[in-house]
Amino acid sequence: MFYTxxxxxHLLAAFIYGGFLFVDILxxxxxxxxxxxxxxxxxxxAIMVHVRKVVPYALFTVVGTGIIMFPHIFGKVGEDGMTNMQMVLLFKAFLGLWLGLRGFMQKVFKIxxxxxxxxxFPFTLVVTIIILSQIMWVV
Ligand code: HEM
Structure with missing residues (x-):
């Protein structure tokens, strides 16, 4: 139940964060x-005033929940090295953490x-991350 x-x-926060980028660009x-x-x-x-109160926190939530789920899904590295799924998940997590760090520097340190x-750029990353999240199960 905790994991679910x-x-x-994670999904709802990704939806809010990615949704904003989608609306902004389009x-x-x-x-x-x-x-x-x-x-x-x-x-x-007038719109961004409200966006700033929600969207950065959605990004932090995606990253935070991703970090919690990561060890459950990644599991242990076997004797033959990482599986394809583990490699894709690691790459996906790297891209997600990059986005999170970028958002954190912007929101907290105004950098x-x-x-x-x-x-x-973040929009392309989000689309890539979503695709990786799906294909990691079938590679
Ligand atoms: C903006 C960044 C991110 C987005 C948009 C995102 C999006 C997604 C999506 C769409 C899924 C698929 C869920 C499903 O099919 O049910 C997923 C799953 C997952 N994500 Fe993320 N994610 C992000 C960041 C992260 C980070 C930083 C980590 C880890 C450090 C992470 C770890 C995971 C894990 C372990 C799963 C598999 C969950 C499962 O299927 O049980 N995510 N993510």
Whole structure:
């Protein structure tokens, strides 16, 4: 029951975090362009005020619950080395932790990423992570 609860929270938080990136890339940036100038920036900021109260915490929740689940799923490395599933999970966890660290530095230390600044980068990572989360069971 504990594992199922953590797993469900992981999915919901990933949904909120990934959902925002999706909406931002597909709609908000376009809204800002259509409105243009000061009005565009003002409208975006009116939304971002609320986003900042939710989305970073969703990211921390995804990473935190992922870390809790990790040892259950990863298990032990056998004598023949890691299985394909373990390798894919490790890579997925690395990408997820990178996102988490990036978000943490931004939220807590106000350090903006100097590499891959746009939301396209985390969005691409989230899509990759979701695909890896599924294919790790069949590789
Ligand atoms: C933004 C980052 C992340 C996203 C979007 C994400 C997304 C997902 C998704 C969609 C699943 C599949 C769940 C299912 O099919 O039922 C999953 C499973 C899993 N994730 Fe993450 N994850 C992220 C970060 C992490 C991190 C950082 C770790 C570990 C350190 C992690 C560990 C796991 C594990 C162990 C599972 C397998 C759970 C299971 O199927 O029982 N995740 N994740």
């Amino acid at each position: 609860t953590i797993h469900t929270i 709609f908000l940036t376009k809204m800002q362009k259509s409105l243009g100038g000061e009005k565009g920036a003002e409208c975006r900021e 903006n990423p100097w590499l891959f600044k746009s939301h396209y």
